[in-house]
Amino acid sequence: LFTLLGTSLVAAAGATLNEWLERDLDGKMRRTADRPLPAGRISPDEALIGGAGMAGLGLGTLYFGVHAPAAFLAAATLALYLFVYTPMKRWTSFNTFVGAIPGAIPPLIGFSAGRGRIEFEGWALFSILFLWQIPHFMAIAWRYREDYRRAGFRMLPCFDESGRVTGLVSVLYCVVLLPVSLTPVYFEAxxxxxGAGAILLGLGYTFFAALFAYAPSxxxxxxxxxSSILYLPFLLILLVSDFR
Known part of the structure; x- marks a missing residue:
């Protein structure tokens, strides 16, 4: 319970503080212009105080209710997300690959809390989540590339008019994800x-990535x-139902 509560508070803090940092840029994008800060429904001070408060409560809950390593992992996630990934979006198109790291850390928090240490299964989930995110966010960035350009975010599709590079990157990560998603089977977890479900889901994800790479639109x-938002929950349901 403390793990779930603490992690949820830190995640909410990250989202709130990210919007606080990017409030002016969000206002330039149609996709984000109606968020509470750019739309003026809450003030920057309210968002900053609320976000900082949730971060403190979440980290405190993990530290005192679980243990220090869980709090450290959550703090690292928050720091990477806010102080590395967020500014990188204005510097380099590699930001997505860096941002996938904090996006994949939460399973490590869970395994650390549940078993007192990070074991193989935690790293397997970290790898699956890291790889899954790249095609997922490439699809989003391609659809909203004009929005990202308007705000000055340097997403890969903003520099890839044909979409071929974006598509090839998506296919590459889907292909690598296939064998990585089977690591729990290899190590009898x-x-x-x-395993059969992971193969079918991975082939489906790769199929749609290949269609996008062949004809970006x-x-x-x-x-x-x-396909990305169907892949992950079904994969995790299968893993939980067949976990040893």
């Missing part, structure tokens, strides 16, 4: 019920995005 990017 899950059975072949999970709004519909193919949307289909890749939809």
């Amino acid at each position: 899950a059975g072949w019920f999970y 709004m519909p193919s990017a949307r289909n890749l995005f939809l």
Whole structure:
């Protein structure tokens, strides 16, 4: 319970403080212009105080209610997200690959809290989440590349008019994700019920990435995005149901 509460508070703090840092840029993007800060529904001071308060409560909950390593991992996630990934979006198109690191750390918090240490299964989930995020965010960035350009964010699709590079990167990460998603089976942490499902889901994800790479367009990017948001929850459901 403390792990869930603390991690949720830190995640909410990260989202709030990210919006505080990017409030002026969010106002330039149609996709984000209606967020509470750029839309003026809450003030910057309210967002800063609320975000900092949630961060303190979340980290304190993990430190005192779980243990110090869980709090450290959550603090590292927050720091990487706010002070590395967020400013990098204005500097380099490699920001997505860096941002995928804090996006993949939460399973390590869970394993650290549950077992007192980070074991193989935690690193396997970290790797799966890291790889999954790249095609997911490439699809989003392609669909909203004009918005990102307007705000000055240096996303890869902003420099890839044809979409070929964006598509190839998506396919590459989907292809690598396939064998990585089977690591719980290789090390007998899950059975072949999970393994068969992971293969089918991975092939489907790769198929939509390949369609996007072959013919980059709004519909193919949307289909890749939809396949990504179906892939992850179903994969995790299979893993939980067949975990050993």
